[in-house]
Amino acid sequence: MLRRLKDRIARLNVAVAEVAHHDLRQRAGLGVVTIGVDQEIADRTLGLVVSEIERIQPGVLVRSEVEWLL
Secondary structure (H helix, E strand, O other): OHHHHHHHHHOOOOEEEEEEOOOOOOOOEEEEEOOOOOHHHHHHHHHHHHHHHHHHOOOOOOOOOOOOOO
16 A cells, blocks of 8 residues: 555655654655745645545545755
């Protein structure tokens, strides 16, 4: 399930990596990164990632947060 999810969201022109909970079977922490010159477009892209996760696996997303590096 996790592999399928990562493959699907990677199609949105973002990088995806498991960044937490490697030792837990039923839990994963994913990091998703996008780079761009326009913060609005990057924000929209990350919003699409959240929407896609909810579409593929409803209720599985517990928390999301965005951090901007300028």
